[in-house]
Amino acid sequence: MGNVRLVNTRGRVKRRGLRWASRREAMFDLALMLGVQATLVVVLWAPLHLHGPEGLLIQSACAFFLLFRRLTPLSVLFVMLASSVGMYFLGRWQPDLMAGMVGDLNQGWIVLAVPFAVYAALAYSPDRRRAWLMIAVIFLVATRPGDPVLLERLVGLVVILGISAALGHYVANLNERVQRAERQQHRLAEEARAEERVRLAAEMHDVVTHRVSLMVLQAGALGVTAKDPATRAAAEDLRAAGCQALEELRDLVGVLRSSPGDMIEDTVPPRAGGEAALPDFTELLSESESVGVPVHLDQRGNPALASPVVARTAFRIVQEALTNVRKHAPGAAARVTMRYEPDRVRLTVRNSMPTQRVDAALTASGSGTGLLGLRQRVELVSGTLHAGATEDGGFQVDATLPAYVPTRDEPSIPPQLPRVRGIA
Template sequence: MTCGPAPTKSDHIWLVVAAFVFAGLDALMASLNEPTTGWAGPYALFLLQIPLDLSLIFAFRYPRIVAGLVLTGATLMLLSDELAPGLFVPEHPISLATVPTITSVLLCVLVRVLDRRSLLILTGIFMVLSTRFWHPSWAVIPFGLASTALPALGSLYLQARRDLLRSLRDRAERAEREQHLLAEQARAEERRRLAGEMHDVVTHRLSLMVLHAGALTVSSKEPAVRDAAEGIRSEGTRALDELRDLVGVLRGTEQDTGATGPAVVELPDPAMLVAESESVGIPVRLRVDGDGNGLSPTVARTAYRVVQEALTNVRKHAPGSEVDLALRYRPDGLDIEVRNSPPKGVPDPVLAGSGSGAGLSGLRQRVELIGGSLRAGPVISGGFEVSAILPAYVPTAESAQHDHGRRRR
């Protein structure tokens, strides 16, 4: 059981550096201390502390073994002071430390790798060995507490503070995720409600319009009336297809249509829009890269609307300009770019003011609804550019019929 995060590579490097720093410090103190006088030789304290300093390198991997070695060294220093002065510790040392100098660093490390109970027991033992409370001394007790209890308690406080901050951060992230999920659920519910209303109300009215137009086509004797009725019926049928497709996107589910074979879906062609624009005096240079047969009907119609809205805005606001239209079909989607040159004439105020002003914003919402993105704005040359990035497939009922299982997830 550990009390902190797993040691990292930088933690191990830090231990190696600390071990050699303390080994150098003990070497300096050995050169300044008076020699020991026991059978262990004149440098007994230095020879005792060096292995303990270097054992710090393995404190993360073998914490209990390293703690046992340092505790053994502290016990030998205590026995030397009490029973054989001068054996391992000089009789008049320059340092007031009564435990190995590496003890404070070791306790900071043990906070990370030992359970709380074992850490407190070890800290208590080191406190007893360092303070020597049976011989109270104002010089020994404060120094002993500063080298044992203070680093352990300080490390425990820092560890608890890190855990608290981590917990608060996790809780905030969890709350943010939950809020995002609730917002997504609310949006999905609103989309389903709108889809239901569109299906129940708008589809019903359009269906009646198509039926009446079809009946008028059959019953009328006037060719002009029949042609107009046929146009209304054709546009109404196309609107029903688009509405059915949009309802499927809003619901966000693929519906089983019960079709036994692939349906024939007539998809709009942007080239028709190019011909319309050229017929009213707006030249359009069309460049097509790739094959658009892999697009689902929803994406194809959205691409058609992007091009249609862009060319309509050119006719309204940039008379006399030339248009470059690029369609780049990719295996995973479609890139659209419509750019017009600076206008050469003054826009017709009636034509320019005929729109609602929400065409591009509504178009952006439609593009984002199927998972795409749209950008529109002026360019450095003085013209205007509309560009969109669309996915290749959106799961709807009509897409399932058109694609007959090739892209379904």
């Protein structure tokens, strides 16, 4: 089990509560921030010698927030708005400090990071109305109301802020069109998948179920006509196995015919005509222990809350996981944890670090698609499955399944159990 990786987080830069979509985006924002800082040093180098370094330090502090322009664009724009208001009052109370920040006191009073923050707020924020409001306030403050209006100052602010805002608005609209196209493509794929599910269900019902039914009938007839007790017992075992296979096929066909978005009922309805025996986990664990894999079972809750198709899916997960332990982690111990809750089933299979050498021939005997098949089987019943290495050198398979999966083959029977979610 040790060399299978289903989740690849390589190239992702994650932060607590925030994250960049990729490492490339993070590096670009870092380079942009450093580029603005370098530009500030070049532009304000002469005023720095005349008026001191305070203005450059304030500009650099504002530019630092560009590092988070994708993560919290409105917050960064608000910082720029606050800096513009602060510069307005600094220009009146501390002209020397203001000259150290902008160089030319006749120009608009904004920090160099403002155009980039304006672009980000419109391109990445879903609340563009608030972004436009803050941009308007920044423009108004930067024009220095109360001072003589200079055409050059107005034209400069319109060009700087207008181009940044127009680019941000264009990119936002472009992203929205891309997202709509992706949603449309996803919807078409879901429709095609649903049609394929229905086709597979029809083929299984018409071909496989028919053949298995014939086998069950022939086994029943053999059990009645055979004179040898051993033959009758074998025929009865074959008939019982066939009946259980028919029950599983019925569940699977019903799930395939159901839409993935169907509402899951609040109750676990009884099944008409009785139901096939549920999988025996004790026998499966004993089988693993007999071949040298010690397994500890921790089971809590009421298994009756899970419908048969869910119970059989859980059985297949445990079976495949323990098989992989035998193949890929010889000498390791395994622990199976099952939690039956009113609305879901939590299942975890975890093994320790292998203590023996891996048999290359045994490892190569499989198809290598066991976990992939499990994931597809779990998704078929609207569950989730995660698998990966643990910190202690072992491996863990963690699955969450709905307690009840409705199928279209199930008759409508008045529920006998109390509601478990309290929905009236």
